Amino acid sequence: MSQQTILITGATAGFGWACAERFAKEGWKLIIAGRRQERLDNLAKQLAPAPTHSVVLDVRDAASIKAMLAALPEEFAAIDVLLNNAGLALGMAGAQNASLDDWNTMIDTNIRGLCTLTRLVLPGMIARNKGHIVNLGSIAGTFPYPGGNVYGASKAFVKQFSRNLQADLVHTPLRVTNIEPGLAESEFSIVRFHGDTSKADAVYQGTEPLHPADIAEIVYWVCSAPPHVNICSVEVMPTCQSCGPLFVHRQSTKG
Ligand code: NDP
Numbered sequence: 171m172s173q174q175t176i177l178i179t180g181a182t183a184g185f186g187w188a189c190a191e192r193f194a195k196e197g198w199k200l201i202i203a204g205r206r207q208e209r210l211d212n213l214a215k216q217l218a219p220a221p222t223h224s225v226v227l228d229v230r231d232a233a234s235i236k237a238m239l240a241a242l243p244e245e246f247a248a249i250d251v252l253l254n255n256a257g258l259a260l261g262m263a264g265a266q267n268a269s270l271d272d273w274n275t276m277i278d279t280n281i282r283g284l285c286t287l288t289r290l291v292l293p294g295m296i297a298r299n300k301g302h303i304v305n306l307g308s309i310a311g312t313f314p315y316p317g318g319n320v321y322g323a324s325k326a327f328v329k330q331f332s333r334n335l336q337a338d339l340v341h342t343p344l345r346v347t348n349i350e351p352g353l354a355e356s357e358f359s360i361v362r363f364h365g366d367t368s369k370a371d372a373v374y375q376g377t378e379p380l381h382p383a384d385i386a387e388i389v390y391w392v393c394s395a396p397p398h399v400n401i402c403s404v405e406v407m408p409t410c411q412s413c414g415p416l417f418v419h420r421q422s423t424k425g
């Protein structure tokens with residue numbers, strides 16, 4: 171098979187970085203995107219000699235996405251896999267106290283950015299009769315928790331959008347997968363707590379969380395399944411995690 175091409179958003183850290191390494195190891199061509207130029211430069215050096223095209227890209231900016239796709243060098247233009255990985259959680263306050271700016275950033279990144287990329291990449295895939303959209307959802311899109319509010323809702327969108335995409339594409343050979351990880355250590359919690367590393371460290375204390383390489387292995391696995399096999403979703407937690415029981419708040423019986 172000729173060399174395949176993957177476009178990875180959010181390649182400058184965590185899952186995206188690990189996926190770039192995993193696919194490079196298998197001889198894929200890589201388009202790596204993120205907002206931090208220096209990280210992209212370091213990653214490209216690390217991936218060498220894999221063919222790599224780096225793009226500074228904010229997925230919230232539709233015009234930049236269009237320009238990026240229009241300017242792809244010919245050898246990277248036929249995207250086989252779009253890995254919609256760029257995303258973030260911001261804050262853990264209850265809905266009544268949460269920052270509206272944080273909510274809008276999550277909506278613009280996790281929902282609007284993912285939709286824009288998908289919409290703009292799909293026509294090329296349809297024309298080539300080949301392609302795979304892999305989205306990074308989360309267990310937070312299924313299981314609610316206090317402070318998860320808009321983050322969880324954005325990942326519920328990703329889950330349902332993935333299923334609806336599959337419905338739209340059923341008459342084509344294109345595939346759609348939603349990866350739904352639980353607790354995984356990356357820069358995710360540092361970002362969530364706005365750079366407070368002690369709060370971020372506490373999230374993983376006393377656990378063996380998932381590692382970005384675990385997610386990369388799963389993403390590579392779903393992409394390397396035979397063409398007639400569409401792995402629709404993968405829910406994955408570290409062994410130390412489970413869903414909690416339903417919670418009931420009871421009035422205090424004391425005075
Ligand atoms: P990281 O914070 O380590 O990486 C997030 C990546 O997203 C970075 O490369 C960042 O790059 C990029 N990103 C964020 N905002 C934008 C933007 N506006 N435009 C372009 N790129 C952006 O987190 P993870 O690797 O853990 O997260 C990756 C995905 O997995 C996210 O969608 C997250 O919601 C999801 N996920 C994470 C889990 C976890 O526990 N870690 C569990 C379940 C799902 P840069 O800042 O350079 O732009």
Ligand code: 8X3
Pocket residue numbers: 307308309310318351352353354
């Ligand atoms: C990340 C997993 O549980 O922190 O999506 O929301 S969680």
